[in-house]
Each structure stands twice: as structure tokens, then as C-alpha cells.
Amino acid sequence: MSYCASRVNTVRRPTLEVMVGSVGVGGNHPVRLQSMTTSDTQDIAATVRQSIALAEVGCEIVRITAPNVAAARCLQDIRAQLDAAGFRQIPLVADIHFLPSAAMEAVEHVEKIRVNPGNYADKKKFNVREYTDADYESELQRLHESFSPLVQRCKQLGRAMRIGTNHGSLSDRIMNRYGDTPLGMVESALEFLRIAESHSYRSLILSMKSSNPKVMIQAYRLLVARMAQEDMHYPLHLGVTEAGDGEDGRIKGAIGIGSLLIDGLGDTIRVSLTEDSVYEIPVARAIAAKTMSLWSRRPATPDTAVEDGVDPYRFVRRETQSLTLGASIAVGPEQPPRVIVRAGGTATLGEVLPRLLSPVLKDTPVEGVLVTVESAAALAGLPDPAPAAYVIDLGGLSAADVAPHAAALRRGTVLLKTFEAGDADALAAFATLARAHHCRLALELEPVAVTALESTLRALGDRDLLFTLQAVPAGATHSIGGYRQLAAALRQIDSKAPVWIRNTAATALQGDNSFLSKLLEASFLSGALLCDGIGDCLSIETEADPVRATKLAYNVLQGAGARISKTEFVACPSCGRTLFDLQTTTQRIRAQTGHLKGVKLAIMGCIVNGPGEMADADFGYVGGAPGKINLYVGKNCVQYNIPQAEADARLIALIKEHGKWVDPEPVVA
CATH class of the missing domain: 3.20.20.20 (Dihydropteroate synthase-like)
Structure with a gap:
């Protein structure tokens, strides 16, 4: 079909x-x-x-x-x-x-x-x-x-x-x-x-x-x-x-x-x-x-079927080879997608890196710090990013440029480099350099270049490689299609290398520079691919503030069901059937339970859409009658017609009873 x-x-x-x-x-x-x-x-x-x-x-x-x-x-x-x-x-x-x-x-x-x-x-x-x-x-x-x-x-x-x-x-x-x-x-x-x-x-x-x-x-x-x-x-x-x-x-x-x-x-x-x-x-x-805006666009080359291995009617994550970023950040099967954040160039790294590695981000850790180096000599001056790994955009630098300074590269550093279809020798040289210094190589390759470089890529194997796109490739009119082409090209050469989803200005559709526009773009590209099982690393490079970009990346991962970093809320929009004020109730319950990482709470104005809508929620807070709340565990109603004034406390008691409660950490002044 x-x-x-x-x-x-x-x-x-x-x-x-x-x-x-x-x-x-x-x-x-x-x-x-x-x-x-x-x-x-x-x-x-x-x-x-x-x-x-x-x-x-x-x-x-x-x-x-x-x-x-x-x-x-x-x-x-x-x-x-x-x-x-x-x-x-x-x-x-x-x-x-x-x-x-x-x-x-x-x-x-x-x-x-x-x-x-x-x-x-x-x-x-x-x-x-x-x-x-x-x-x-x-x-x-x-x-x-x-x-x-x-x-x-x-x-x-x-x-x-x-x-x-x-x-x-x-x-x-x-x-x-x-x-x-x-x-x-x-x-x-x-x-x-x-x-x-x-x-x-x-x-x-x-x-x-x-x-x-x-x-x-x-x-x-x-x-x-x-x-x-x-x-x-x-x-x-x-x-x-x-x-x-x-x-x-x-x-x-x-x-x-x-x-x-x-x-x-x-x-x-x-x-x-x-x-x-x-x-x-x-x-x-x-x-x-x-x-x-896509309706009027036409591809640069004729459209062809994409054999990317995705079953569009059933979620199966793309099979990938394992590799490690930095000292200990595993990428691949059984691992959640890893978050990479652009820190800009080396000139701003001293200011940005402490923010990215701050304990404030402990539930949303930066696992890769993407930095552009202006010269190979700058590699020697990079501060320690631990526990994150460096992802270094080498721009136009060649392997010969980097080699004299490669001793400064830390184990597990990712070298990001763009290659064209005719760059077999350059690709082999960078791969040799990366392996000699225990680094990884992120290949920015258009799908047609993957096919053209098949023999070189097969010889290199998947052990230390990631693949990514920085822009929409020829033959596609949107970045989702580009990544699907990339997945198909990797499948064609039997590669199980991880895929890094990059949200950049060049992958975006039309729109302004507002945060809403960036949020929608990240949701379209990353969300669509993650829901199809494609994507092992994620970066949102359209947002200049790296902390905000980190939080947005984790929120997209959570929205796609790919990685849970906080409490999940299923909350319906109000309508004439709603039996309490959903907005204030949702905000109030979030304030009391928002620290329960991995717990899923459903807040429903009524049960008209059925308890099945809360099937994968741990607990439900549902309007049962005017001024009365029913509490659910999964699909099962366990407490009926609780006065709303008591319902918040009863919900917390229920969470504690089922061993899902932890006390919030004290606020540091």
C-alpha cells in the first residue's frame, strides 16, 4: 500500500x-x-x-x-x-x-x-x-x-x-x-x-x-x-x-x-x-x-521512490551500529538520540561552554558541543568539554591542514566535514586521520554522493562514522525528504552508521526568525524523522542561544516519544463539556508534579474521548461531575467523585502509593 x-x-x-x-x-x-x-x-x-x-x-x-x-x-x-x-x-x-x-x-x-x-x-x-x-x-x-x-x-x-x-x-x-x-x-x-x-x-x-x-x-x-x-x-x-x-x-x-x-x-x-x-x-x-509553501516547489531532479526501509504504518527504529562520543556517550541501538548544541566559533567558547555544562541542565545534558574552528591551530586551545564531546566543524580544512595539530584532539571527538561525490581520496585521508587519533567522522554527504563513494565507504565500514545533511539535497524539496534519501542511500550500501539530524537555516521552510518559527521547523524535521525511526543525534542550530536550543531539542525528542526528560502531560483543550478550568488546573498540577521525570499524567476535562486516550498515562485527573474529580491509574478509575479542593493532594498521594513520587530538589537561591 x-x-x-x-x-x-x-x-x-x-x-x-x-x-x-x-x-x-x-x-x-x-x-x-x-x-x-x-x-x-x-x-x-x-x-x-x-x-x-x-x-x-x-x-x-x-x-x-x-x-x-x-x-x-x-x-x-x-x-x-x-x-x-x-x-x-x-x-x-x-x-x-x-x-x-x-x-x-x-x-x-x-x-x-x-x-x-x-x-x-x-x-x-x-x-x-x-x-x-x-x-x-x-x-x-x-x-x-x-x-x-x-x-x-x-x-x-x-x-x-x-x-x-x-x-x-x-x-x-x-x-x-x-x-x-x-x-x-x-x-x-x-x-x-x-x-x-x-x-x-x-x-x-x-x-x-x-x-x-x-x-x-x-x-x-x-x-x-x-x-x-x-x-x-x-x-x-x-x-x-x-x-x-x-x-x-x-x-x-x-x-x-x-x-x-x-x-x-x-x-x-x-x-x-x-x-x-x-x-x-x-x-x-x-x-x-x-x-x-511546498506546493509550488518542484524538485531539481525527477522524483524517485525512496527505499529507506521505513514501515510507514508501524514504528521500528532504524538499525544502527554503536559508537561512542567523547569518553562514554554511547550512540546507537538501545540508546536515546543524543543532543548536540552549536556553540559557535572558538572565540565565544569560553563564554558558552560553562553555560552548556552547567548543572542546571542535568536533566537535559548537552552531549555534543558543535564548534567551528577558524584554523587547525585552534584545535590546541580548546578547553575540556567533559562530560560532553566536541563536534568540530572543520570547514575548508584538509586532512593535511589538520594532521600537524591532531595530537590535541581528545578521544571521541567528532570531526565534521563536507564531501562531494569525487572526494574519495579526501574522505579516505580524513578517515585515516580520525582513526589514528581515536576520533569519529561525521560525513556531510548528499545522498547521491553516498552512492558515488560506495566503494570507499564500504572499505571504511561503519565503526566510526555518522552521516548528516546541512541543507536540502538535490532531488528533494524539503529536508525530511533529504534525510529519507540519505537513509535510503545508506541502506543501498548496507551501512548502519548513525544519522545526525541537523536543523539549520538551510533546512528550513519559509517563515520569520521568531522562536515559534524555529520550534515548528524543528518539530517538522526532527519529529517526522524520529516518528519514522530515523535519527540517532539531534541538533537545533537555528536557535542562537545554546541553552534554549538544548531545551528545545529535548522538548522535541519528548514530543516525538524518542526521549523522556521530564514529566509528560496529556491535557485536553477546553470545550463546553469541560467540568473544571483546564488551564489553571494544568498549570497548578504541573507546578506540583513537573519534577517527576518519566511520569505521564493525563488531565482531562471529561471522559468523552474515553480512558483509552490515557492508555499509556500513569495517572489520570478527570472531570467526573461539576466540582468532582475522578482519579485513574492507567485506564482504571480508582477514586470517584473527589471534591476538587481535595483532588490535587489525593493525586499526589496516589502517585506516592504507586512508588512514582520523588521529592523535588530544594531551590538554590
Whole structure:
């Protein structure tokens, strides 16, 4: 199966055009920006105010929860008041989970209905049972009877529909046959798609949301491949749900959404943040602008299939050879990706190195210090970087230039050098020099040069080599494609040398020099590759402040699930179903638990997306009723209806009971 036209160049996936009111999605339309109100839908004035605020910052489609029939009826007045205020062009989406009756009311008033196939017409009992084929067919017939009235009414009224599958709320039927997997998510959506198509209704948009970017990426890819097999070409709405807030929420959203858009998948997006909804739109706009800039680019050479060994539907980390940086920093299998930070040139090293090696960074240590030397003689004056290793950019220096000063090189130093396709002799000379002084060699080689230098590289073997790119190579229009080409070239010559992902100005897409732009670029490139299992070292060289660059690198690694350096929070964005203030609660719990490295906490306003969304969380803090909190261990609710005033302390006690608590270190004045 194939999920995209190219893994090297962005080729937009052709889809049907679906009109959501007057806003076109898919087809030749730009990526559309969405968000959601957080007010109680029955507070009509507040919901109208929030909808207007979203429209004024550039939101093109506004979603409003309709948890019951009474809330769904309010959509009529909300629509009317928005029209009167001059926002007739902004379509509204009713968010439906459990009640077909609410959907049948909402469809009369808004331009689009979103249904969650795991909740609509299914009451989860979490039963473990074997479904015979006859049992399964009977369940599908029941589903057909329940879902068909909404499909037929949407068709009559010209409404659009999103079938929004959520990783955390798959039905018992799906869970028992397919498990809590990307395949289960896809099959859940296809059940509903087939019912809609049986009524010749095709104003459909699909989504596959998860709080885990890896799962989300795999599910969307698999959905597209399966739809293509059945000649379905519906647009996609992209999002990482329960991404959280701040830098972490933006990184998670950018990894999932950006990875897919760069592969040509996706027609409308929402960046879900545990913040005021208006803050989602600037992030979504920046993601869309960066990725849409690729639509008009053309590769310098004809596109070819990339045999990089990646299974796009299942995470398997690329197999690599082990090597050591410095005295003891292992790179390779069973090791997390290592963080390299650019310190600039030797002139600033005395100022920068103490900051990089400061105890303040003990949970986010710098493992490689990238420094550019102006001359070979400068090698003798480099201060000791221990416990990190030096990565020395040699620029235009030759092996003959470096040899007289090579005695100053410390064991495990990495020599970074660019080679062209005809540089076999120079490559061999540097490799000989590096091995004589117990150094490593980082080769900046375009994929075509790897192939051209195959005989030399095979003779050298993988023992002391890393491979990297500093810019987008010929034949690719984005850096992700370039690294995929590099992985394919290494596979072709049977090399298992580690790959170093470099985020540089030359790998970036269009955008400004803001920190948000740098964060998105790092999330796109590093996140996409890490979620595909490619990448053993990481550097973010677009951020001039090395400490900030270090922290950003670790946050990207954590967002991609590649390396855990702090507490992980799964926190949903607010909506009208939320039973407490998510923003202040998330910030309060983070202040008390943010030192618990490796612990994963889920903070959920309600359980509508199902405990499956917290499946890999250690503990959950979930709204159970107004003013009441339920506490979970994994998927299991262990304490019900705790007064919110007591819930923080009870959560900490639960963490202690399960042996996951450590006292925070005292703050040093």
C-alpha cells in the first residue's frame, strides 16, 4: 500500500471538494484553520462572543459542542446571532459524541456535524468477547440503522459531516477485533464511511486523532492507503488531541500535523492547546503557511521512490551500529538520540561552554558541543568539554591542514566535514586521520554522493562514522525528504552508521526568525524523522542561544516519544463539556508534579474521548461531575467523585502509593 505520492517531495493528495457552508475544504482550496469554543453551549451570549473572537483572529471554521438536545437547540440562536453580527461566512460545526438525538437536532441549524464513531450508537462496556462473523455483521446492521437517519438528513439539507475517530474511544466491537491500534481507528471510520456511501452521501471529511503523534501519523497514513484501495478520496482534518499547552503542546501538534502536510496529506487543521482557543490560530496559520509553501516547489531532479526501509504504518527504529562520543556517550541501538548544541566559533567558547555544562541542565545534558574552528591551530586551545564531546566543524580544512595539530584532539571527538561525490581520496585521508587519533567522522554527504563513494565507504565500514545533511539535497524539496534519501542511500550500501539530524537555516521552510518559527521547523524535521525511526543525534542550530536550543531539542525528542526528560502531560483543550478550568488546573498540577521525570499524567476535562486516550498515562485527573474529580491509574478509575479542593493532594498521594513520587530538589537561591 502507498499512502502518498512522494516521500521526498510534497505532492498534495487529490481529494473531493467538500463545502462546509461557503468554505471549501479539499480539492484546490488552501488548508483551512479550525478551532473550538470552550463555553457552555447553552450560554448563548458567551458562545457567540467566543465564536466572533475566533473568527477575528482568522479561524475559518468554528466547532461547538452539542452534548445533549438542549445544547443542540441553542445552535439555532448562536447561528442567527453570528449572522446578525456579520459572520455569516463562518460555518459552525456541532460536535457530537453519544446522542444521535442531539445530532438530529443540531443538523437543522449548523453547516457541519462531527460524529465520533466510537461513541455514536455504541455504549462501551469494556467487555472482552469474541465476535463471530455473524455477531459482527449484526453489530454493523445495528450501526447502519442508527447512523442512516443522520446521513440522510445531512444529504437533504446539504450539510457536511466529519467522521472523527479518536484513539481513546474505540467501540468494544473494534477493540475486540482490532485492538487499540491505528488499524482499529481506521476500521472504525470505514464502517461509517461505507454506510454514508450506501446512501450516495459524500460530503465527508475524516480525522484520526490521538494524543500520541506516532499513533496519529500512522493512523492517517493507513486511512489514506485503505481509502485508496476502495476508491475513496475524502479530505482530511488533522490534529493531535490532548497535546497540552505551551511549548510542549505546540511541538506535539506540529510534529503530527506538519509531518502529514509535508507528505501531501491534510486539508483542514486544528492545533489543540490547553489555552484560550484564540492562541491556537496563529500556530495553525504558521504551520499551514510553511507547508503550503511546498506546493509550488518542484524538485531539481525527477522524483524517485525512496527505499529507506521505513514501515510507514508501524514504528521500528532504524538499525544502527554503536559508537561512542567523547569518553562514554554511547550512540546507537538501545540508546536515546543524543543532543548536540552549536556553540559557535572558538572565540565565544569560553563564554558558552560553562553555560552548556552547567548543572542546571542535568536533566537535559548537552552531549555534543558543535564548534567551528577558524584554523587547525585552534584545535590546541580548546578547553575540556567533559562530560560532553566536541563536534568540530572543520570547514575548508584538509586532512593535511589538520594532521600537524591532531595530537590535541581528545578521544571521541567528532570531526565534521563536507564531501562531494569525487572526494574519495579526501574522505579516505580524513578517515585515516580520525582513526589514528581515536576520533569519529561525521560525513556531510548528499545522498547521491553516498552512492558515488560506495566503494570507499564500504572499505571504511561503519565503526566510526555518522552521516548528516546541512541543507536540502538535490532531488528533494524539503529536508525530511533529504534525510529519507540519505537513509535510503545508506541502506543501498548496507551501512548502519548513525544519522545526525541537523536543523539549520538551510533546512528550513519559509517563515520569520521568531522562536515559534524555529520550534515548528524543528518539530517538522526532527519529529517526522524520529516518528519514522530515523535519527540517532539531534541538533537545533537555528536557535542562537545554546541553552534554549538544548531545551528545545529535548522538548522535541519528548514530543516525538524518542526521549523522556521530564514529566509528560496529556491535557485536553477546553470545550463546553469541560467540568473544571483546564488551564489553571494544568498549570497548578504541573507546578506540583513537573519534577517527576518519566511520569505521564493525563488531565482531562471529561471522559468523552474515553480512558483509552490515557492508555499509556500513569495517572489520570478527570472531570467526573461539576466540582468532582475522578482519579485513574492507567485506564482504571480508582477514586470517584473527589471534591476538587481535595483532588490535587489525593493525586499526589496516589502517585506516592504507586512508588512514582520523588521529592523535588530544594531551590538554590
